[in-house]
Amino acid sequence: MTKNSTVSKVLEKEYKYGFLTQIESEKIPKGINEDIIRLISKKKKEPEFLLDFRLKAYKQWKMMDEPKWADLNYPDIDYQDIIYYSAPKGIEKKKSLDEVDPEILETFDKLGIPLNEQKRLSNVAVDAVFDSVSIATTFKEKLAEDGVIFCSISEAVEEYPDLVKQYLGKVVPINDNFFAALNSAVFSDGSFVYIPKGVECPMELSSYFRINSGDTGQFERTLIIAEERSSVSYLEGCTAPMFDTNTLHAAVVELIALDDASIKYSTVQNWYAGDKNGVGGIYNFVTKRGQCKGKRSKISWSQVETGSSITWKYPSCILQGEDSTGEFYSVALTNNKQIADTGTKMIHIGKNTKSTIISKGISAGHSKNTYRGKVHIGSKAIGAKNYSQCDSLLIGDDAEANTYPYLHSKQIKSNIEHEASTSKISEDQLFYLRSRGISNEEAISMMVSGFCRDVFNELPMEFASEADSLLGLKLEGTVG
Amino acid sequence: MNQKKIILEIKDLCGGIEGKDILNGVNLKVYEGEIHALMGRNGSGKSTLSKMIAGHPEYTITSGEIIFRNKDLTQLDPEERSNIGVFLGFQYPIEIPGVKNIDFLRVAVNERRKILQKSELDTFEFEEWIEEKLKIVKMDKDFLERGVNEGFSGGEKKRNEILQMALLEPEVSILDETDSGLDIDALRIVAAGINKLHSNESATILITHYQRLLNEIKPDFVHIMKNGEIIKTGGKELAIELEQKGYETFQNPFNESKE
Numbered sequence: 023m024t025k026n027s028t029v030s031k032v033l034e035k036e037y038k039y040g041f042l043t044q045i046e047s048e049k050i051p052k053g054i055n056e057d058i059i060r061l062i063s064k065k066k067k068e069p070e071f072l073l074d075f076r077l078k079a080y081k082q083w084k085m086m087d088e089p090k091w092a093d094l095n096y097p098d099i100d101y102q103d104i105i106y107y108s109a110p111k112g113i114e115k116k117k118s119l120d121e122v123d124p125e126i127l128e129t130f131d132k133l134g135i136p137l138n139e140q141k142r143l144s145n146v147a148v149d150a151v152f153d154s155v156s157i158a159t160t161f162k163e164k165l166a167e168d169g170v171i172f173c174s175i176s177e178a179v180e181e182y183p184d185l186v187k188q189y190l191g192k193v194v195p196i197n198d199n200f201f202a203a204l205n206s207a208v209f210s211d212g213s214f215v216y217i218p219k220g221v222e223c224p225m226e227l228s229s230y231f232r233i234n235s236g237d238t239g240q241f242e243r244t245l246i247i248a249e250e251r252s253s254v255s256y257l258e259g260c261t262a263p264m265f266d267t268n269t270l271h272a273a274v275v276e277l278i279a280l281d282d283a284s285i286k287y288s289t290v291q292n293w294y295a296g297d298k299n300g301v302g303g304i305y306n307f308v309t310k311r312g313q314c315k316g317k318r319s320k321i322s323w324s325q326v327e328t329g330s331s332i333t334w335k336y337p338s339c340i341l342q343g344e345d346s347t348g349e350f351y352s353v354a355l356t357n358n359k360q361i362a363d364t365g366t367k368m369i370h371i372g373k374n375t376k377s378t379i380i381s382k383g384i385s386a387g388h389s390k391n392t393y394r395g396k397v398h399i400g401s402k403a404i405g406a407k408n409y410s411q412c413d414s415l416l417i418g419d420d421a422e423a424n425t426y427p428y429l430h431s432k433q434i435k436s437n438i439e440h441e442a443s444t445s446k447i448s449e450d451q452l453f454y455l456r457s458r459g460i461s462n463e464e465a466i467s468m469m470v471s472g473f474c475r476d477v478f479n480e481l482p483m484e485f486a487s488e489a490d491s492l493l494g495l496k497l498e499g500t501v502g
Numbered sequence: 503m504n505q506k507k508i509i510l511e512i513k514d515l516c517g518g519i520e521g522k523d524i525l526n527g528v529n530l531k532v533y534e535g536e537i538h539a540l541m542g543r544n545g546s547g548k549s550t551l552s553k554m555i556a557g558h559p560e561y562t563i564t565s566g567e568i569i570f571r572n573k574d575l576t577q578l579d580p581e582e583r584s585n586i587g588v589f590l591g592f593q594y595p596i597e598i599p600g601v602k603n604i605d606f607l608r609v610a611v612n613e614r615r616k617i618l619q620k621s622e623l624d625t626f627e628f629e630e631w632i633e634e635k636l637k638i639v640k641m642d643k644d645f646l647e648r649g650v651n652e653g654f655s656g657g658e659k660k661r662n663e664i665l666q667m668a669l670l671e672p673e674v675s676i677l678d679e680t681d682s683g684l685d686i687d688a689l690r691i692v693a694a695g696i697n698k699l700h701s702n703e704s705a706t707i708l709i710t711h712y713q714r715l716l717n718e719i720k721p722d723f724v725h726i727m728k729n730g731e732i733i734k735t736g737g738k739e740l741a742i743e744l745e746q747k748g749y750e751t752f753q754n755p756f757n758e759s760k761e
Contacts, residue, residue: 445599448596449559449560450596451596451597451598453558453559453580453596454592454595454596454598455598455606456557456579456580456581456584457556457557457558457580457581457583457584457590457592458581458584458606458610458613458666458670459581459584459585459610459613459614459670460581460606460609460610460613461579461581462579462581464609468598468601468605468606468609469598469600469601471600471601472598472599472600472601472602472649473599473600475600
């Protein structure tokens with residue numbers, strides 16, 4: 023056997039969420055222009071302010087250039103060849119779950135996200151998004167008892183327009199970057215969460231995003247507001263069918279934490295990654311940012327990124343309130359020809375703000391995995407502290423790992439610590455474990471889990487084991 | 503007395519690594535209850551032989567057989583060989599950062615127990631069970647909480663190997679230079695451990711350069727390897743002779759011209 027063959031054999035895997043749901047959907051014509059934006063807004067029966075928001079964003083977007091600094095090496099995207107809105111037919115009329123197309127319910131069942139009352143996870147509320155629309159949100163009534171609002175963003179626009187107007191686009195301005203501007207112009211659906219003062223959200227909230235159409239982009243928008251002394255833990259998951267073309271996903275997530283509030287946002291991203299030769303897969307260009315607006319507020323991002331052919335994503339924290347805390351815990355696994363360029367930005371503005379960055383990148387096959395992060399300490403951030411740790415693990419001889427930390431400090435009374443390491447799963451390590459009776463696959467899983475432990479410890483309990491098995495699944499050849 | 507059963511038989515084993523022949527026809531028979539010492543210079547093929555028995559994928563067997571309890575080992579994966587009772591103590595135990603020693607040991611033990619048709623041990627049962635085994639190598643419990651061999655000293659690594667041997671209860675153990683890099687106290691601990699684990703149903707093959715290990719563990723047979731062959735076999739006295747005269751004196755009686 024050659025040196026690589028044992029490792030690569032183990033890495034061959036099947037994507038088990040790659041099925042396509044056969045369903046009639048209503049699509050608008052391809053391409054983007056003012057009329058298309060008006061049409062999306064009209065379909066969603068939006069108020070004037072939102073149409074204005076979209077049109078402004080579109081104007082900005084037209085003047086912007088696609089960012090190329092990340093060295094992602096993908097062919098130019100034809101933005102006129104994308105459908106910006108696709109919804110299962112007749113979805114607008116559905117009010118209760120009973121009316122939802124059983125095909126769609128079955129799809130979510132198959133994905134392990136049952137929406138039916140009887141089968142639901144008892145302590146997790148789910149908002150299920152299929153292509154451009156939210157299909158259902160579970161436990162809405164129960165959450166309402168505590169004043170927690172959890173619904174699709176479309177519904178929030180309708181029911182709570184003042185809240186949406188007050189916060190939308192405030193953390194990620196419409197002209198923030200090319201993809202954020204595009205999203206602001208054409209976003210279709212996503213989740214909305216509002217936790218009132220002093221409320222600790224009684225259950226985990228989660229959104230599940232499913233892209234079903236091959237030629238439709240998904241542009242979801244999520245907004246989470248945590249009022250004073252409130253707390254919430256939110257998780258998102260994502261999958262898509264296997265197509266040999268690339269699908270664009272450009273989401274924007276905005277979080278706002280007021281005094282003493284805390285938001286924990288976890289992502290398990292498993293979009294279709296393309297095949298072995300890099301054909302197909304999702305282009306995942308996402309802007310996620312949280313604002314620790316209040317004193318002693320806290321925002322914690324944890325992410326397990328295993329899918330997409332390209333991931334471009336930097337969940338960030340603006341640490342504005344004094345004594346506020348930002349955290350970023352990330353596991354990014356790339357295989358075959360996947361490219362991930364991910365990291366975080368911690369912007370320290372307030373006094374005594376603290377941030378922690380723990381990033382674990384695993385690259386296998388011919389993939390490229392980059393950590394890119396920025397720690398900025400502003401001139402008023404006396405006593406600010408950052409700790410960063412970026413570790414890369416290489417599997418096989420053809421994968422690439424890069425680390426680009428950018429550190430800026432304008433305050434002498436602050437402290438930045440950065441540690442980085444690169445290691446490799448060697449054939450000798452594998453043989454050592456195998457010679458103790460542990461199979462190849464289990465050996466690799468064990469080493470990868472060990473490498474990721476610091477991050478898995480940060481995931482909500484219900485999902486930590488799921489993330490672990492997801493990585494296992496990605497690395498196993500036999501489980502399909 | 504019952505007739506002793508054969509555990510391991512190596513017949514005319516040839517092969518090497520990356521196209522380079524290292525073994526040129528090794529023959530060896532190991533019976534239950536025996537301790538064999540395999541000596542020879544660096545590059546004589548001792549470690550290659552041990553790795554081929556354990557099934558290292560980088561080593562290729564070009565001809566010959568390795569028979570363990572009537573099974574052809576060469577057809578099995580390394581993990582299968584371990585599970586049926588073949589153990590290799592590494593000359594340089596490998597560090598596996600992040601994987602907790604105790605987790606690794608428990609998975610390994612449970613794989614072996616499956617084959618022995620014993621019940622799987624859960625975390626609590628395993629912790630209890632391992633305590634006795636730790637005493638054999640005089641290891642502290644703290645070692646279990648660290649990464650596998652991560653930051654262990656040379657002596658600690660070797661003791662961890664013998665701990666694994668104690669846990670896996672193999673039928674044949676090949677210990678590759680377990681004595682190298684050990685101070686005299688650590689050598690005694692490791693040797694005492696090996697002696698304690700040796701039984702009438704199992705066999706031990708010690709690969710070593712030095713006589714000093716053989717003062718602690720008494721071999722039934724001493725083999726001298728040279729150029730990928732066993733050129734001489736004798737009793738314990740052969741090791742003493744070797745220590746006095748050096749390897750130069752020993753030639754393959756059939757292959758004099760080669761030297």
